[in-house]
Amino acid sequence: MATTTPTQAHGQGKDVHGHGGHDHDHAHVPGLQHHFNTPEQQKEAATLGMWAFLITELMLFGGIFMAYIVYRWGFPVHFVDAATHLNTPLATLNTVVLLVSSLTVALSVHAAENGKMRRVLLLFGATIMLGFGFLGIKGYEYAEKFAHCNGYSTPIAWATGTGQHAVDECLVPGRAFLYPESHGATHGGEPAPAAPTTAGAPTPYQLFFLLYFMATGLHAIHMVIGITVMSVIGWMTWRGKFSPAYFNPIEIGGLYWHLIDIVWVFLFPLFYLI
Amino acid sequence: MADTTHSASHGNSHGVAHGDAPHGHIGLRTYTFTFIGLLGLMFLTVGAWWVEKNVLAIPEWLGVTIAMAIASAKTFLIVYYFMHLKISSRLVQIFASLAFVFLAILFIIVMGDYFARGWPPQQGPLP
Amino acid sequence: MATTALPQGYLRDDAPGAIAWLKSWLLTVDHKRIAILYLLAINFFFLLGGLAATVIRIELATPQGDLMSSDIYNRAFTLHGIIMIFFFLIPSIPAVLGNFLVPLMIGAKDLAFPRLNLLSWYIYMIGGIFALVAAVFGGVDTGWTFYTPFSSTYSNSNVILTIAGAFVMGFSSILTGINFIVTIHTMRAPGLTWFRLPLFIWSNYATSLIQVLATPVLSITLLLVAVERIWGVGIFDPALGGDPVLFQHLFWFYSHPAVYIMILPGMGVISEIISTFSRKRVFGYEFIAFSSLAIAILGFLVWGHHMFVSSQSVYSGLVFSFISMLVAIPSAIKVFNWTATLYKGSISYRTPMLYALGFIGLFVIGGLTGIFLGIVAVNIHVTDTYFVVAHFHYVMVGGAIMAYLGGIHFWWPKMTGRMYNEVWGGISALIIFVGFNMTFFPQFVLGYMGMPRRYHVYPEEFQILHVLSTAGASILAIGFIIPIIYLMLSLRTGKIAGDNPWEATGLEWKTTSPPPTFNFDTTPIVNEEAYAYPPDAPERDAAAWKPGSPL
Numbered sequence: 001m002a003t004t005t006p007t008q009a010h011g012q013g014k015d016v017h018g019h020g021g022h023d024h025d026h027a028h029v030p031g032l033q034h035h036f037n038t039p040e041q042q043k044e045a046a047t048l049g050m051w052a053f054l055i056t057e058l059m060l061f062g063g064i065f066m067a068y069i070v071y072r073w074g075f076p077v078h079f080v081d082a083a084t085h086l087n088t089p090l091a092t093l094n095t096v097v098l099l100v101s102s103l104t105v106a107l108s109v110h111a112a113e114n115g116k117m118r119r120v121l122l123l124f125g126a127t128i129m130l131g132f133g134f135l136g137i138k139g140y141e142y143a144e145k146f147a148h149c150n151g152y153s154t155p156i157a158w159a160t161g162t163g164q165h166a167v168d169e170c171l172v173p174g175r176a177f178l179y180p181e182s183h184g185a186t187h188g189g190e191p192a193p194a195a196p197t198t199a200g201a202p203t204p205y206q207l208f209f210l211l212y213f214m215a216t217g218l219h220a221i222h223m224v225i226g227i228t229v230m231s232v233i234g235w236m237t238w239r240g241k242f243s244p245a246y247f248n249p250i251e252i253g254g255l256y257w258h259l260i261d262i263v264w265v266f267l268f269p270l271f272y273l274i
Numbered sequence: 275m276a277d278t279t280h281s282a283s284h285g286n287s288h289g290v291a292h293g294d295a296p297h298g299h300i301g302l303r304t305y306t307f308t309f310i311g312l313l314g315l316m317f318l319t320v321g322a323w324w325v326e327k328n329v330l331a332i333p334e335w336l337g338v339t340i341a342m343a344i345a346s347a348k349t350f351l352i353v354y355y356f357m358h359l360k361i362s363s364r365l366v367q368i369f370a371s372l373a374f375v376f377l378a379i380l381f382i383i384v385m386g387d388y389f390a391r392g393w394p395p396q397q398g399p400l401p
Numbered sequence: 402m403a404t405t406a407l408p409q410g411y412l413r414d415d416a417p418g419a420i421a422w423l424k425s426w427l428l429t430v431d432h433k434r435i436a437i438l439y440l441l442a443i444n445f446f447f448l449l450g451g452l453a454a455t456v457i458r459i460e461l462a463t464p465q466g467d468l469m470s471s472d473i474y475n476r477a478f479t480l481h482g483i484i485m486i487f488f489f490l491i492p493s494i495p496a497v498l499g500n501f502l503v504p505l506m507i508g509a510k511d512l513a514f515p516r517l518n519l520l521s522w523y524i525y526m527i528g529g530i531f532a533l534v535a536a537v538f539g540g541v542d543t544g545w546t547f548y549t550p551f552s553s554t555y556s557n558s559n560v561i562l563t564i565a566g567a568f569v570m571g572f573s574s575i576l577t578g579i580n581f582i583v584t585i586h587t588m589r590a591p592g593l594t595w596f597r598l599p600l601f602i603w604s605n606y607a608t609s610l611i612q613v614l615a616t617p618v619l620s621i622t623l624l625l626v627a628v629e630r631i632w633g634v635g636i637f638d639p640a641l642g643g644d645p646v647l648f649q650h651l652f653w654f655y656s657h658p659a660v661y662i663m664i665l666p667g668m669g670v671i672s673e674i675i676s677t678f679s680r681k682r683v684f685g686y687e688f689i690a691f692s693s694l695a696i697a698i699l700g701f702l703v704w705g706h707h708m709f710v711s712s713q714s715v716y717s718g719l720v721f722s723f724i725s726m727l728v729a730i731p732s733a734i735k736v737f738n739w740t741a742t743l744y745k746g747s748i749s750y751r752t753p754m755l756y757a758l759g760f761i762g763l764f765v766i767g768g769l770t771g772i773f774l775g776i777v778a779v780n781i782h783v784t785d786t787y788f789v790v791a792h793f794h795y796v797m798v799g800g801a802i803m804a805y806l807g808g809i810h811f812w813w814p815k816m817t818g819r820m821y822n823e824v825w826g827g828i829s830a831l832i833i834f835v836g837f838n839m840t841f842f843p844q845f846v847l848g849y850m851g852m853p854r855r856y857h858v859y860p861e862e863f864q865i866l867h868v869l870s871t872a873g874a875s876i877l878a879i880g881f882i883i884p885i886i887y888l889m890l891s892l893r894t895g896k897i898a899g900d901n902p903w904e905a906t907g908l909e910w911k912t913t914s915p916p917p918t919f920n921f922d923t924t925p926i927v928n929e930e931a932y933a934y935p936p937d938a939p940e941r942d943a944a945a946w947k948p949g950s951p952l
């Protein structure tokens with residue numbers, strides 16, 4: 001077999017294509033890697049590969065959701081009470097931001113299908129901006145919690161050194177964790193148990209905030225990765241790498257972005273709306 | 275796994291038959307409606323939460339069920355239209371559902387154990 | 402084609418200098434070269450894990466703790482467990498043989514994502530370096546299971562580094578799994594339908610599914626342990642308000658299916674070898690193929706049998722016990738079908754076949770004792786004794802490593818183009834078989850008599866069996882060293898193998914040995930089922946036999 005030359009391979013008949021023949025055939029197919037035979041095959045491989053990766057991402061978050069389910073079931077009263085300390089209006093705003101970004105991504109794939117690469121770039125820019133917006137709002141939420149730990153009411157007050165926080169509380173898990181007095185939320189007529197007044201005492205409240213920071217933090221990390229991916233693909237678009245015949249990276253990058261959205265769709269009601 | 279046609283459609287012959295390869299198309303109208311639907315569902319879930327907190331005390335299990343049903347509906351919209359599952363091959367559709375199936379296995383078995391054990395877990399197994 | 406000179410194939414070295422040569426290996430995207438990189442790295446870790454095992458067995462030769470303190474002993478067996486499981490058994494067959502063979506067997510030019518494949522090797526190496534650094538700077542004493550709250554709160558060892566190693570290595574495993582799934586789905590040669598695929602492909606496919614679905618859960622669990630350990634806030638330590646059994650649920654959700662990551666590809670290798678050296682189509686092809694998938698799926702439903710004494714509810718225990726029994730069905734289907742394949746076959750006892758036959762026997766013992774352990778009552782009696790140790794070594798060493806070595810021998814001519822020394826091959830296979838049984842069979846007895854695992858001292862009356870076990874381990878070690886020597890020698894002096902030294906079927910034997918960079922000069926077209934040996938092959942072989950021809 002080692003001596004089989006491309007010429008001989010061609011001689012074997014129409015149904016067998018020599019390797020050399022393949023290279024020749026594919027010279028004009030943009031973006032087709034040598035080990036694939038057809039663009040359809042390559043696209044199916046890319047899509048399937050991305051979905052398989054998204055499965056792993058969902059399973060990754062699944063571990064945190066599992067812990068959440070167990071402790072929500074174990075400490076329902078604590079969780080309902082603790083959730084009142086999260087900033088639901090900001091989270092709602094963030095949900096809108098994410099949904100819009102999902103739309104821009106979906107539209108960019110549509111534009112790429114039709115070869116409107118300028119529009120793809122614009123939509124990618126919008127997506128990345130929305131991603132940063134999401135991270136900014138998220139960061140503000142985190143900063144608020146840290147500001148409370150340091151005795152200030154808002155991050156801005158913390159930065160300028162004015163505006164003491166009225167309540168002595170710290171909702172960042174750790175040695176300084178201090179849950180303020182209950183808001184009077186009840187669970188089936190049963191008031192939330194009083195929180196210990198010593199800082200750092202392990203309570204179900206701390207479990208809630210730990211899960212909150214882990215889940216949203218991991219989600220934010222995925223957002224950072226998503227922004228990076230979108231920037232790289234946007235750069236590739238700008239360099240003119242894609243055409244209506246080949247835009248797999250745009251499509252699978254979009255899949256990744258939508259996954260970030262899906263995770264948030266579950267995080268939002270589970271943490272903010274209980 | 276009985277997708278023998280699938281292998282043929284990705285075979286090495288050049289005049290590749292389309293088979294179950296992606297051939298559909300999702301238009302701008304669909305994207306717009308999907309987006310509007312998503313926004314609507316989001317306001318619905320926030321509204322349900324507000325009502326639950328301020329107007330009408332419903333049992334917690336009902337509230338959670340409503341919230342999760344809405345989240346599932348949103349996920350379905352995103353996956354089916356935005357992520358093109360509607361026009362993807364059957365194989366991709368199966369893979370997309372795999373994660374949810376195995377997460378369900380994890381949740382159901384572990385929670386089955388917790389229900390049988392009672393809470394707090396430190397008490398140990400039920401008699 | 403009668404070959405007189407070795408075709409260079411993918412091993413051809415046309416790099417102009419040492420740096421270029423190094424780059425041609427370290428930056429390669431050729432799945433075959435990556436498989437060789439894995440082979441070197443994985444065997445290094447195997448020897449390291451073996452070294453730890455040696456230290457353990459030497460310590461256990463006497464009832465007193467005269468070589469090590471209990472603390473050092475804990476670190477030694479943890480090192481053995483972590484290296485062997487995360488860095489040898491899980492990647493061994495998929496990453497080495499699978500990487501080399503999956504594209505060849507399905508007639509593709511490469512895996513679907515060649516660069517991802519290279520990346521997964523680098524990730525594996527980074528994970529390995531984390532684990533090695535942790536070992537060098539004092540090791541870790543939690544056992545490979547990292548049970549909380551010991552690992553997260555009380556242990557004074559390098560838990561974080563080791564966890565980081567396992568965490569990072571998990572991504573390598575995931576990427577390999579994704580690559581195989583996509584490759585097997587989208588890149589099969591024309592005419593190669595699912596039921597014409599070699600069974601090695603089926604089992605690797607099932608393995609990849611487990612890798613993709615289970616590994617992320619371990620990643621997040623280890624991440625939570627690390628958070629708990631670093632910041633002292635956590636969800637597993639009861640002192641922090643958490644539930645340690647939750648950790649065990651999440652951990653075993655990965656780690657029980659991981660057992661099948663280790664054994665399933667081995668079963669694929671055995672199917673190939675048995676069929677080739679019986680000169681018969683595998684009996685019950687469809688049953689073996691689907692039993693792989695059945696094992697993969699059932700494997701996700703039985704993790705609780707590791708937790709019978711963990712304060713898991715007794716009702717869960719009973720359900721888990723029952724479902725665990727079900728795993729025996731697909732496993733037994735495989736064993737019966739292999740045995741039926743041997744029946745009336747033209748069996749030749751070449752080295753790979755010796756390993757395969759050894760596999761069947763040892764796997765049966767390992768599997769049946771697994772059924773004992775799946776029964777709650779027996780399990781509680783022998784929990785954490787040497788009975789358990791012997792059971793999983795029968796499956797992991799007697800199963801996975803026998804299959805790994807058998808596969809290496811079987812495809813060695815394809816990987817290197819040269820034959821190894823058949824006589825030494827047979828001898829070392831027998832030495833390994835004897836040494837293995839001598840090491841681990843006494844441990845069944847020890848465990849049944851009540852010797853707990855993970856202790857470095859023990860009562861006098863256990864000494865005879867422990868000495869026997871240590872002596873067996875020495876024989877086993879010799880058995881592992883001999884192949885290294887003659888396989889290395891074969892690279893220089895081995896006979897040129899030719900394309901198909903075993904007269905086997907399968908696309909990988911249709912190309913040259915070693916294969917060219919893009920595997921096939923012409924894209925192969927498949928128009929027959931796998932293992933299409935002529936029905937009268939055994940009779941013809943028997944008629945053609947004369948004294949002196951190979952068995």
